[in-house]
Amino acid sequence: MGDKTKGLYQKFDVDRTDGRSQIGEKHHDCEYFVLDLDHDPHAVGALLAYAQSCAAEYPILAADLLRKLPSMRKRVRAERRFPLTCDDPNQEL
Secondary structure, three states: OOHHHOOOOOOOOOOOOOOOOOOOOOOOOOOOOOOOOOOOOHHHHHHHHHHHHHOOOOHHHHHHHHHHHHHHHHHHHHHOOOOOOOOOOOOOO
16 A cells, blocks of 8 residues: 555654653654655645745744755656646646
C-alpha cells in the first residue's frame, strides 16, 4: 500500500534537538508534520505559505525559508517524477 492510499498517518518520530520533547517538557507528545524538501513538489508551496504566515512574528525564519525555495524548485523540476500541479505537469512553480 503506497502513501497515496494512506492519508495522514505517523510516518516519522521527531525529537527536538533542544530536549524539550522529553517526558515532562512542553513539547512531549506534540504532533509534527514533516516535509521532504528534496523530493516533494508540494513542499515548495507549503514552505512559501508558512513563510508568509510567520513573516510578521518571525521575520528571520521567514527569510530563511524563502531563501530555500529556489534550490527546492530546481530539484523538483529536475526530478520530474511528480506532477507540479494536478492540471499541468509542465507548469512552472
